[in-house]
Amino acid sequence: MRPADAYAGMPLGCVEMLQHGITTSAEMYLHGESVVNAALTAGSRILFAPPISICPVQDGKVP
Numbered sequence: 001m002r003p004a005d006a007y008a009g010m011p012l013g014c015v016e017m018l019q020h021g022i023t024t025s026a027e028m029y030l031h032g033e034s035v036v037n038a039a040l041t042a043g044s045r046i047l048f049a050p051p052i053s054i055c056p057v058q059d060g061k062v063p
Contacts, residue, residue, distance in 0.1 A: 010038035
């Protein structure tokens with residue numbers, strides 16, 4: 001996933017939420033700057049937190 005992918009997908013979700021009266025969303029996703037910019041461009045308000053990923057895989061193996 002690239003920042004451009006996140007920027008392209010976020011407005012779709014924002015438009016759907018706005019159509020149903022939801023004006024603010026809380027997001028935790030990769031490429032935060034792209035997600036925030038897309039939401040603001042769509043006219044939504046956003047609360048953004050950095051993603052937290054814990055992946056125990058090392059060298060292709062799960063311990």
